[in-house]
Amino acid sequence: MASGLVLFSYVFLHFLNHSLGNISFEAMEWGGVLHEWIWRNPVGTVALYGAFAIHFSLAFWALYIRRHLRMGWIEGLRLALGLLIPALIVQHAVGQRLSYTYFDIHRVYRHVLFNIWVQNPEIAGVRQFAVFGIAWLHGCIGLHLWLRVKTHYRKVAPVLLAFAVLLPTMALLGVMHGAQQVAEKIRLDPAFLLALRQIGRGGDPVVAGTLTAVVHWFWIGFASALVLVLIARGVRALLERRHGxxxxxxxxxxxxxxxxxxxxxxxxxxxxxxxxxxxxxxxxxxxxxxxxxxxxxxxxxxxxxxxxxxxxxxxxxxxxxxxxxxxxxxxxxxxxxxxxxxxxxxSLLNLSDSGTERFVAILFVDIRRSTELVENRLPFDVVFILNRFFEAVGSAITAAGGTPNQFIGDGVMAIFGAETGAEEACAQALEAARLIDWHVGEMNHALANELPEPLEVGIGIHGGEVIIGTLGYREHATTTAIGEVVHIASRLQDLTKEYDCQLVVSDLVGTTAGVSLEVFPMREVQVRGLRAPLTIRVVDNGAAIGGDKFRTLPVEAGHGSNRSDPVSATLVQSS
Ligand code: FES
Missing domain, CATH: 3.10.20.30 (Beta-grasp domain)
Structure with missing residues (x-):
């Protein structure tokens, strides 16, 4: 990162210097003196070229250790631009720095503006600006990737973006304005043109040949290094394949x-x-x-x-x-x-008072055809029946180890695993489904004279990471689970109507619980929020789920005992 920051500072100061061209090319040259003072003293030189060497060695290393080239577009763009920079910028570096250090060719802004922007603006000018534009864009992306994990970045990002666009624009305008001034000065003063052409050994063909050769050798070296990295990646992939x-x-x-x-x-x-x-x-x-x-x-x-x-x-x-x-x-x-x-x-997830993240199983249960239940019935009767239903379901959930969390209309949402591991959470949710089946059967039996037909329920179960947090306003706040898992569990409950079954449970719940659900038909469904289809099991009857993890249901549902405690009297621990 430090090497990247040094290089970014160099490009930043370069653009700032170009922007002075909006005043005059003399102002650019004044800025150029400062620029040279910073980057051509021994410390600046070591920092700049050291950063260049480190940054691009690290880029090659990163290219090597990266096991695949699949990446986000922004990272891909940064990598591609980064690989272009050395190949493109070498001409400028050789023409400016190497020729100054070894051949006493000291080009200042007037020379550069004349050579590039007055004589050959369409090709040399555009290429020159493209090089710095690419370097700038590469640096901005790098900074963005670095800063976006910082807490306050989102607040300052629009300002930084505006600056990132404004500075190169000002620099381009500055260069064009400066070049116009140089062209005008040449037109008015032929001696100025003569002076521009007399620059150390600038016209010496031997020097020009040497500098061109340096550029060519750099390109060859750079391309060879790139090819070597790619070959090394291939060799490594072969070796890894051999080792399983x-x-x-x-x-x-x-x-x-x-x-x-x-x-x-x-x-x-x-x-x-x-x-x-x-x-x-x-x-x-x-x-x-x-x-x-x-x-x-x-x-x-x-x-x-x-x-x-x-x-x-x-x-x-x-x-x-x-x-x-x-x-x-x-x-x-x-x-x-x-x-x-x-x-x-x-950052929301990391706020400790916003809740904690953990794996839970979520169960939704709902009464089927509930509108028929309330039709032609006194409100008191409806409340009575619903409360019996909530008692049956709630006691089944708590007996299994879960928490009835929300009573929504004629449905209940329950959370399993608030204090247990993932395996137990899923096993508890499956057991709750079995017990709900049994308890609702008992309730139907008890209310046989009140109900025109037995109540039927639909149950959906899914598991995964949710945020357990307290939501609401003051004393009305409740602790609940939020997240994609909750929506999926609710959706699975909806699917029970489509499949005309009592329970739809994601395969993940069975796998995590260590309970085989293979005897039940498997389906793959597309659920909103998930890219891949979700594998589910369609279970006609919750009590049909078996396994040695579960308690024995002592009597057949709907043929209940006259127990006083709706939970404990019906459950016998299997040994
Ligand atoms: S991608 Fe793993 S910590 Fe950021």
């Missing part, structure tokens, strides 16, 4: 095989799986973080840079930075932030 790889498994079931040594973020990029990575994989933003669902015990330890970021977040040990995590065995990961996360979202 690991699988990274995503929540939607996609699995990506990568060579050992690549990060989880590399895997996402390779497979074209959208993955938030605001800082571009430099362990600065934490937006790439994932929860490791399977393979936790074989993860490599956190490097200090990763540990520092995760400690700042207060993340538990299952949360890792995808850009730093290089799995040595198969892992199943859950990206925690949406791919399109911006820094504003990120």
């Amino acid at each position: 790889g690991v699988r990274v498994i995503y929540p939607d079931g996609r699995s990506v095989r990568i060579p050992k040594g690549l990060s989880v973020l590399d895997a996402s990029r390779r497979a074209g799986i959208p993955h938030a990575s605001l800082c571009g994989g430099r362990a600065r933003c934490s937006t790439c973080r994932v929860r490791v669902l399977l393979g936790l015990e074989r993860l490599p330890p956190q490097a200090p840079v990763e540990a520092r970021v995760l400690a700042r977040l207060g993340a538990d040990r299952a949360v890792r930075l995808a850009c730093q995590l290089k799995p040595v065995a198969d892992v199943s990961v859950w990206p925690l932030l949406p791919p399109q996360t911006t820094m504003a979202d990120q």
